[in-house]
Amino acid sequence: MSASGGTKAIVAALGANLAIAAAKFVAFAFSGSSSMLAEGVHSIADSGNQGLLLLGGKKAKRAATEEHPFGYGRERYVYGFLVSIVLFTIGGVFALYEGYEKIHEPHALENWYWPVGVLLFAVVAEGLSFRTAMKESNELRGKQSWAQFIRRAKAPELPVVLLEDFGALIGLVLALCGVGLTLITGDGIWDGIGTMCIGALLVLIALVLAAETKSLLLGEAAGAEQVAKIREAVVDGDTVTRLIHMRTLHLGPEELLVAAKIAVAHDDTAREVADAINAAEERIRAAVPIARVIYLEPDIYDEAVAAAGADPEKSPGGR
Numbered sequence: 001m002s003a004s005g006g007t008k009a010i011v012a013a014l015g016a017n018l019a020i021a022a023a024k025f026v027a028f029a030f031s032g033s034s035s036m037l038a039e040g041v042h043s044i045a046d047s048g049n050q051g052l053l054l055l056g057g058k059k060a061k062r063a064a065t066e067e068h069p070f071g072y073g074r075e076r077y078v079y080g081f082l083v084s085i086v087l088f089t090i091g092g093v094f095a096l097y098e099g100y101e102k103i104h105e106p107h108a109l110e111n112w113y114w115p116v117g118v119l120l121f122a123v124v125a126e127g128l129s130f131r132t133a134m135k136e137s138n139e140l141r142g143k144q145s146w147a148q149f150i151r152r153a154k155a156p157e158l159p160v161v162l163l164e165d166f167g168a169l170i171g172l173v174l175a176l177c178g179v180g181l182t183l184i185t186g187d188g189i190w191d192g193i194g195t196m197c198i199g200a201l202l203v204l205i206a207l208v209l210a211a212e213t214k215s216l217l218l219g220e221a222a223g224a225e226q227v228a229k230i231r232e233a234v235v236d237g238d239t240v241t242r243l244i245h246m247r248t249l250h251l252g253p254e255e256l257l258v259a260a261k262i263a264v265a266h267d268d269t270a271r272e273v274a275d276a277i278n279a280a281e282e283r284i285r286a287a288v289p290i291a292r293v294i295y296l297e298p299d300i301y302d303e304a305v306a307a308a309g310a311d312p313e314k315s316p317g318g319r
Contacts, residue, residue, distance in 0.1 A: 073252015
């Protein structure tokens with residue numbers, strides 16, 4: 001995985017969620033709080049999600065085969081998408097259902113100190129996990145805002161953990177509000193309302209994750225900064241005089257495919273053209289190390305003929 005950073009954040013979140021889930025179920029058993037039950041299921045779902053991310057990272061490391069010549073890097077995107085489905089169905093929908101039931105059949109909390117104590121413990125544990133995820137993300141985020149990082153990150157693990165931990169912290173606050181209002185008013189309906197709010201939050205986060213991982217599954221191009229570096233590296237002004245057009249595609253978070261048509265001199269020999277292509281590939285890999293699969297097609301570019309056509313980027317013989 002990108003990094004040990006992504007794995008470290010996942011493992012930290014997994015450990016925190018397993019401990020919190022156990023504590024929440026104990027609190028539910030002693031208090032009967034539906035918020036505690038919903039939060040317990042939420043933590044179990046999160047733990048399963050982190051397990052899926054770790055499994056996806058392991059499967060993505062498999063070597064390319066004849067059937068899958070570009071490797072298995074996209075396994076990480078597949079498992080990231082599964083995480084959004086699990087979070088939606090197990091976490092969000094269950095919480096909405098449990099909240100609905102509690103609103104229709106409210107009952108007072110018993111042993112209120114159990115849910116309050118567990119929620120405070122969970123806030124601390126989730127906060128530590130969230131801090132780890134933020135620290136690891138900052139190493140990759142650069143000058144991007146958090147929203148930009150989540151939208152543009154090619155590795156799904158850190159954005160998933162960030163959103164899960166953020167959602168967990170907000171959910172814990174909602175659960176505290178539900179339990180607190182139930183204790184103050186003596187009306188169990190507030191516990192149900194808190195649970196419904198947790199469910200709505202989880203569904204919203206799941207939809208955001210699904211949209212982002214779906215885009216990765218469909219295939220995203222390299223970022224603007226990487227594209228600029230590749231364009232600059234391809235042309236040396238001597239053996240390669242122009243980049244006619246180019247396409248990039250992420251085969252995985254750390255593997256990029258580059259396909260381009262380049263202009264060479266019309267009187268170059270086959271050997272000179274081959275040497276020009278090899279040199280251009282070396283320059284691209286030096287500029288963008290994750291550009292591991294490169295296909296360069298040589299062509300003769302005529303500005304006058306190209307300008308007269310419908311697409312100025314196409315050379316006379318280019319297709």
